[in-house]
Amino acid sequence: MSPRRSYDQYCSAARALDVVGDRWTLLIVRELLAGPRRYTDLHADLPGVSTDVLASRLKDMERDGLTTRRRLPPPGAAYVYELTARGRELLPVVQALGEWGASALGERRAQDAVRAHWFALPLLRGLAGESGLVEVRLEEGEFHLWAGAVDGPVYGDGPAPQEPDARLAFDEETCAAVSRGELSLRDAVREGRVEVLGDGALAKELREG
Structure with missing residues (x-):
């Protein structure tokens, strides 16, 4: 050491x-x-x-x-x-760094690695003030996140471990725009660029918000 x-x-x-x-x-x-x-x-x-x-x-x-x-x-x-x-x-520290760096993200470069779950923290920012389990499907794969989590993990790879409060489906362009801070999650939903599925309160709030 x-x-x-x-x-x-x-x-x-x-x-x-x-x-x-x-x-x-x-x-x-x-x-x-x-x-x-x-x-x-x-x-x-x-x-x-x-x-x-x-x-x-x-x-x-x-x-x-x-x-x-x-x-x-x-x-x-x-x-x-x-x-x-x-x-x-350190969660808010990493989130703040991600928000600060969003404008430098730009278009994905040929040498840039990507993992689906790297989009979890930007999406958590978009769900500030909400709570619930969210399953997210991207072209790169699936992950889930816990909006408003107080302790324990805030996200994980793969489908949600139980019935989620909402399911979201993005295309690559929309997810990148949200990550770069060019488009809010709620605006993306309103514009029909994010599919929201589920009967939970969070799904309904996102569809109606």
């Missing part, structure tokens, strides 16, 4: 960057906001990170109280990493 580097400045922003300022750390947080993840799954969803760097960052994050590692009971018997309560407090 590498010694923690510090800016040695009596400033809360500098103290925060002492912990999360290294390359990849906040993207690991983004992945762990989906709940416990195996090392191999983290590596697969962080294209470009080396195994050595990922292992080092995870050790640093555990030392700094952002993550814990535990062994799943049989038949899983694999180790998983998950955020602590302190680590989960």
Whole structure:
């Protein structure tokens, strides 16, 4: 485990960057906001990170109280990493960074990797003030998210684990426009660019809002 580097400045922003300022750390947080993840799954969803760097960052994050590692009971018997309560407090930080960076997103470049669940946090911003389980279908795949979640994971890969309060279907262009901040989720629904299915209160509110 590498010694923690510090800016040695009596400033809360500098103290925060002492912990999360290294390359990849906040993207690991983004992945762990989906709940416990195996090392191999983290590596697969962080294209470009080396195994050595990922292992080092995870050790640093555990030392700094952002993550814990535990062994799943049989038949899983694999180790998983998950955020602590302190680590989960970084959700609004990651969301704010995403919102700030939306204008720089631009069109997807040929070399840009993409995972369906990377759109979860932009969509959570669009569902601010709402609560409920939402299943989302994109051309890249499916994921689900918990709007208004207080604790636990805020999103996950694949279909919703139970009957969702709403199902949303986007095309690639619409999802990208929402992610870049060019189009609000509600405007996309009003314009017929997002299909909303379901009989839950959230689905009805989105269709009528």
